[in-house]
Structure formats: C-alpha cells, structure tokens
Amino acid sequence: MTFQDIAPMLLALLPEIGLIILAVVVLSLDIATRNRPGRGLLGWSTAAGLLLIGVLAVLFARPGATPQSYWGDMLRLDDVGFLFRMLFLAGAFLTVLFAMESDSIRERGEFYVLLLVSTLGMCLMASSTDLILLYLAIETTSIPLYVLAGFVTADQKSVESGIKYLLFGAMTSAVMLFGFTFLYGFTGTTNISNIATTLTTAGLPLEAVLAIVVLVLVGFGFKISAVPFHFWAPDVYEGSPTPVAGFLSTASKAAGFAVLLRVMVVAFPAYSTAWAYLIAALATASMFIGNLLALAQKNIKRLLAYSSIAQAGYMLIGVATISFNANGSGLSPEGAFAAGATIYYLMAYLVTNLAAFGIVTVVGKVVGSDEISAYAGLSRRSPGLALALLVGFLSLAGIPPFAGFFGKLLVFGAAIQEGWIWLALVGILNAIIGLYYYLTVLKVVYLYRSEDEAKPLTSVSGWKVALILCLVGVVTLGVVIAPFYNLSTAAAATFVVP
Numbered sequence: 320m321t322f323q324d325i326a327p328m329l330l331a332l333l334p335e336i337g338l339i340i341l342a343v344v345v346l347s348l349d350i351a352t353r354n355r356p357g358r359g360l361l362g363w364s365t366a367a368g369l370l371l372i373g374v375l376a377v378l379f380a381r382p383g384a385t386p387q388s389y390w391g392d393m394l395r396l397d398d399v400g401f402l403f404r405m406l407f408l409a410g411a412f413l414t415v416l417f418a419m420e421s422d423s424i425r426e427r428g429e430f431y432v433l434l435l436v437s438t439l440g441m442c443l444m445a446s447s448t449d450l451i452l453l454y455l456a457i458e459t460t461s462i463p464l465y466v467l468a469g470f471v472t473a474d475q476k477s478v479e480s481g482i483k484y485l486l487f488g489a490m491t492s493a494v495m496l497f498g499f500t501f502l503y504g505f506t507g508t509t510n511i512s513n514i515a516t517t518l519t520t521a522g523l524p525l526e527a528v529l530a531i532v533v534l535v536l537v538g539f540g541f542k543i544s545a546v547p548f549h550f551w552a553p554d555v556y557e558g559s560p561t562p563v564a565g566f567l568s569t570a571s572k573a574a575g576f577a578v579l580l581r582v583m584v585v586a587f588p589a590y591s592t593a594w595a596y597l598i599a600a601l602a603t604a605s606m607f608i609g610n611l612l613a614l615a616q617k618n619i620k621r622l623l624a625y626s627s628i629a630q631a632g633y634m635l636i637g638v639a640t641i642s643f644n645a646n647g648s649g650l651s652p653e654g655a656f657a658a659g660a661t662i663y664y665l666m667a668y669l670v671t672n673l674a675a676f677g678i679v680t681v682v683g684k685v686v687g688s689d690e691i692s693a694y695a696g697l698s699r700r701s702p703g704l705a706l707a708l709l710v711g712f713l714s715l716a717g718i719p720p721f722a723g724f725f726g727k728l729l730v731f732g733a734a735i736q737e738g739w740i741w742l743a744l745v746g747i748l749n750a751i752i753g754l755y756y757y758l759t760v761l762k763v764v765y766l767y768r769s770e771d772e773a774k775p776l777t778s779v780s781g782w783k784v785a786l787i788l789c790l791v792g793v794v795t796l797g798v799v800i801a802p803f804y805n806l807s808t809a810a811a812a813t814f815v816v817p
Contacts, residue, residue, distance in 0.1 A: 331389045331396045333380040334404050334442050337372035342435040344368065349428020362419040362781060365431040369412040369438075373405060386813055392510060393449040398810040402662065403445035403577040410570030410669055411438040416785030417677045418562040420684060423471045430470060433463040434566070441574040448585070450499045450509040453578060457495075457538070460574060461488050464567060468559045480558025487551040488541065495538025501531045502586075511586045519589045532587060532594050536601070539582070542575025543631045544568075544624075546604040556624035561683060564620060565676030568627045569669045576634060576665055580658060584650070584814045588643050598639035599742055605632030606749040613756045619679055620689050622756060623672070626715060629753055630668055636746055637661030637730040640737040650814060653736050659808030660729035663796075666803060667714070667722030670792030675711040677786050678704060691760055696769030705764050707790055712757040714793050717750045722796035729804070 329336065345365050352360065386397035411434055424430045440459030447453040465488060469481015503509055505527075506517035518528060540548035556564040587594055609629030616622040638661055642654040650658060679689065681704070686693045698705035714721035717728075727750060734743040796803055 327387070328389045330380050331387070331394060331446075334372055334376045334408065335439055337368075337375065338435050338439040338442070341365065341368035341372065342432045342439075345428055345431050345435065349432075361428050361431055362415055362425055365435070366412055366415045366781070369408055369415065369435075373408045373412070376401075376405065376408070382813075388448065391449075393452045394443075394446050395448045396446065397813040399580075399662070399813050400446035400577075402806065402810045403573065404442045406573050406666065406669060407438050407441040407445070407570050410566060410573070410673065411435070413670075413673050413677075413785045413789060414562050414566040414570070416781040417565065417673070417680055418560075419781040420677075420680050421560055421562055422684070423474075424560050424562070427470075430467065433467050433470075437461075437463040437467070437566075438570070441570060441577075444574045445577040445581075447578070448511050448581075450502065450511065450514075453511075453582075454496060454499060457542070457578070458492065460571070461492065464563075464571060467563045468555050468567070470560055470563065474558070476558035477560065478558075480555040484551055484555045487548075491537050491541035491548060494534055498531050498534025498537070501534065505531075511582060514586045515588060518587070525590065525593060528587070528590050529593055529597070532583075532590070532597065535582065536579075536597065539575055539579045540601060543572050543579065543634075544628050545601045545631045545635060546608045546628060549605070549608070549628045552628060553621045553624040556627070557618060557620045557689070561620065561676055561680040561689075564623075565673050565680075568623065568676065569672050572627070572631065573665045573669060576638075576661065579638060580661065580811075581814065583638065584641060584658070591641065591643055595639045595641070598635050599739065602632045602635035602639055602742065603745050605629060605635065606745060607632075610749050610752040610756075613753070616756070617691055618689050619691050619694070619760065622691065622760070623675060623679070626753065626756075627672065629749060630672075630715070632749070633727060633730055633746055634661050634664050634668070636734050636739075636742055637664065639742065640730075640733045640739050642737055650812060653733070655808055655812045657730075657733035657737065658811035658814065659804065660726075660733045662807035662811060663729055663804055664726035666807065667726040667793070667796045670789045670796070671711055671714040671721075671723055674707060674786060674789035674793060675715065677782065677789065678708050678711065681782060691763055692767075694760065694763050695767035697764045700769070707786060708764060709761055710790055710793055712761055714797070716754040716757040718754075720794075720797045722793045725797055725800055725804075 345361060348364060349361060382396045382398055382401050386395060388395050419425045437460050440456050443456035444460060447456050465481055465485040468484045469478045471477040502514055505523060506514045508514060544552040583594060606629050609625045609632060613622050613625035616625060637657045640657040642651045644651050683689045710721060714723035717724045731743045731746050
C-alpha cells in the first residue's frame with residue numbers, strides 16, 4: 320500500500336490525530352512547567368491547538384462531493400459528520416477559554432488532557448458507521464467526563480456529581496450495549512447500513528425491532544439528558560466545575576444527537592413511523608418536566624440543567640418529524656428540512672448555553688454563590704455582563720432576533736410541515752412556560768438591589784474572548800440565517816439511507 324493510498328485515510332482522521340498530538344503536547348508542557356509560575360500557558364496552548372486543528376481540518380479534511388468510507392467501512396467522511404466535528408472542536412475551544420477563569424482547574428494540565436480525549440471520542444461518535452467503533456467512541460467520550468465532573472476533589476458536591484454521573488452512565492451504557500448485541504444477533508453485522516438492509520429482509524416482528532430501539536434509546540437519551548434519563552443532570556451540573564457543566568450541556572449533548580440522528584436515520588428507516596412516536600413522547604416529556612421543574616429552582620446551575628432537559632425536548636421535535644422518500648432512496652425534502660432544523664438548533668444552543676455557563680463561572684467566582692439571589696444588582700455591578708446574560712437567556716427563551724428563536728421556529732415548522740400539529744403546539748406552550756423562569760432571573764439581575772453592588776466583577780482575558788465569540792454567534796445565527804441553515808440542511812441530506 321502506497322502513501323497515496325494511506326493519505327486519504329489519514330486525512331479523514333485529521334481532527335482526531337490532531338487531538339491526540341495536542342493532548343501529548345499539553346501533558347508534556349504540564350510536566351515541564353509544574354511548580355513554576357505562568358502555568359496559564361496550559362490553557363492558551365490548548366486553545367491555540369484546538370483552533371489550529373479546526374483550521375487544518377477545514378483546509379485539508381473536508382469531505383468531497385461524494386461521501387467516502389474508510390478504515391474498513393467503520394468511519395464515514397460526510398458533511399454531517401464533519402459539521403458535528405467542527406461543533407465539538409468549537410465547544411472544546413470555548414470551554415478551555417472559560418475554564419481559565421476557574422481557579423480550581425485552570426492550572427491543572429490533566430483537565431485539558433481529559434477534555435481533549437473526550438472531544439476525540441465525540442469526533443469519532445459523529446462519523447462512526449459501525450456499532451463497535453460507535454460504542455468505543457461513546458466510552459472514550461464518557462469516561463473522561465465522569466472524571467471531569469468530579470474533578471475538584473476538595474469539593475464534596477463535585478465528587479458526588481462525578482460518582483452519580485458514573486453510576487447512571489455505566490447503567491445506561493450497559494442497556495444500550497445490550498441493544499447493540501440484539502442488533503448483531505438478529506442481523507449478523509455491526510455495520511449500521513447493513514443492519515438496515517438485513518432488518519428489512521429478515522422480516523422481524525415490529526415489536527422486536529421496537530424493543531431494540533428502546534434499549535438503544537436508553538443510552539442516547541442519557542447523553543442528551545432527555546426524560547426519563549435526565550435524573551443525573553441537575554445534581555451533576557450543580558456539583559461539577561461550571562465550565563465542565565457547560566461542556567456537558569452543549570458539546571456532549573450535540574454528540575448524543577449526532578449518533579441519535581445517524582443510527583435512527585440509517586439503521587431504522589423502515590420503522591420510522593413507529594420510532595417517531597417514541598421520539599415524540601420523549602420530546603413531550605422532556606419539555607414539560609424540564610420547564611415545570613425549572614420554575615421552582617433557586618440555584619442557577621440547576622435551573623440551567625432543567626432548561627437543558629427542556630431544550631433537548633425541542634430538538635427531539637426535529638428528530639421525530641424526519642421522513643423518508645417513498646422509494647426508500649433517502650430523506651425526503653421535508654425530512655432533510657427536519658434534520659437540518661435539529662442541527663441548526665444545536666449550533667444555536669451550543670453558543671447560547673456556553674455563554675450562559677461562562678457568565679455563571681465568573682459571577683460564581685466573585686460572589687461565591689450560584690444562587691439566583693446572588694445575581695441581584697448585577698446590572699449595576701457589571702452592565703456589560705448583565706446585557707450578555709440578557710442576550711443569552713432571551714435566546715434560550717426563543718425571543719427574536721437571537722439564535723434560539725430561529726432554532727425553535729425551524730423545528731416547530733418541521734413539525735407542522737409533517738402534520739405533527741399537536742407536537743408543535745406542545746413546543747409553543749412550553750416555550751411560553753420557559754420564558755417565565757428566564758425572565759425571573761433577569762428580573763433579579765435588573766430590578767433587585769444588592770449590598771455588594773460596588774464590588775466589581777473581574778475576569779481574565781481568555782474568558783472575555785470566549786464570551787464575545789459566543790455572543791457574536793448568538794446574534795449572527797439569529798440575523799444571518801440563510802448560510803447556516805443551508806449548511807445544516809445540506810449536511811443532513813448526506814445521510815445515507817440504504
């Protein structure tokens with residue numbers, strides 16, 4: 320085999336190879352600078368490395384007009400996988416900049432290494448077309464996150480959140496793997512495309528296929544924190560270091576949706592009418608439970624956790640309304656619109672929620688509390704930060720002209736287009752409920768007074784860069800819609816349906 324034969328295979332894994340190299344560099348730099356001043360270099364080096372990997376991937380690893388399969392047909396290089404990989408790199412980049420504000424993690428090289436390894440797993444999740452590689456990628460993503468959730472060992476809440484996340488994650492992963500074994504047992508293959516073909520020709524009873532789908536959805540539902548697999552989220556978000564909670568709620572959730580979309584669309588297209596109702600039920604439960612429980616929260620990280628559960632419900636509307644061509648040749652135009660709407664929503668949610676958690680990071684550090692009452696007087700202490708929180712929360716609530724509005728508009732439009740009127744109405748009702756608790760926080764920020772209003776809120780330059788980038792993304796995705804919508808829809812159309 321010549322280098323010309325190997326080169327495309329290596330380029331297909333360029334982001335993953337870059338992440339491995341960067342992790343080794345950061346670990347070496349950590350060892351070399353240990354017990355020396357100026358260890359903020361670790362964060363900047365990691366951020367610069369992630370930015371370089373993203374640029375190189377865009378220049379040299381973009382998929383061609385025809386998607387290609389590599390590494391024994393286990394990895395697929397297509398537009399949807401590439402777009403998700405860029406989202407993961409962006410999420411990790413912003414998280415590193417926000418983490419530089421946290422005293423407990425910014426000078427610990429192992430934090431950045433674990434973050435990079437988890438991002439590596441997410442990138443593999445987005446492009447995996449084989450159950451074995453998919454499971455390995457999910458575990459590569461999850462295990463570092465278990466450690467990161469309990470990273471601050473001096474904090475009892477952090478340790479508790481890490482243990483809870485590990486226990487729930489191990490249980491749901493085992494159930495999902497059980498579903499994978501049934502898929503292999505019934506079809507004799509671990510390739511997702513071949514599974515679809517075999518299931519169609521084998522004539523399995525609908526009940527058996529749906530049982531497998533339910534088992535698989537347990538694992539995916541945990542990753543996206545959808546009801547009833549959401550129990551871990553509030554405690555883990557509250558106890559984790561705030562930048563880690565932001566990463567869990569955005570990049571990790573996006574990875575869960577990446578595999579959910581690929582597996583459901585590619586492996587089970589013949590049963591879409593049945594599994595669509597399962598997804599719709601998950602969406603409805605997630606929206607209602609997430610929003611209603613958020614109303615009673617006094618801790619802003621727990622409020623954002625329940626908000627994240629509700630946001631997963633909105634995104635699941637797009638998944639539930641995916642449809643296929645009558646001849647089985649691929650996604651219908653309406654189906655591509657629904658899948659593209661889900662991807663667009665994920666893009667908007669990533670920058671919006673990372674901005675919210677970034678603000679929580681700096682306020683919690685200065686004030687020493689994550690209670691909503693601690694945000695009293697924020698508009699007078701730091702008008703710019705209060706404005707940033709206003710933009711982020713209005714976007715999460717779905718208020719124009721911010722990104723969250725058009726994300727909701729697209730998924731609700733997809734539901735109406737496919738005849739799921741009741742599901743769209745449920746989403747609109749829940750958006751109204753969600754608006755209440757977002758405005759409750761903003762009321763505390765702008766109308767309540769605090770004795771510490773004179774105390775300034777200071778932050779490092781990296782945190783400011785990350786927040787500005789997030790806010791630019793929130794406004795851009797809400798105003799300049801067409802390029803990003805076309806990108807997400809075109810990417811969704813590259814899903815191969817056998």
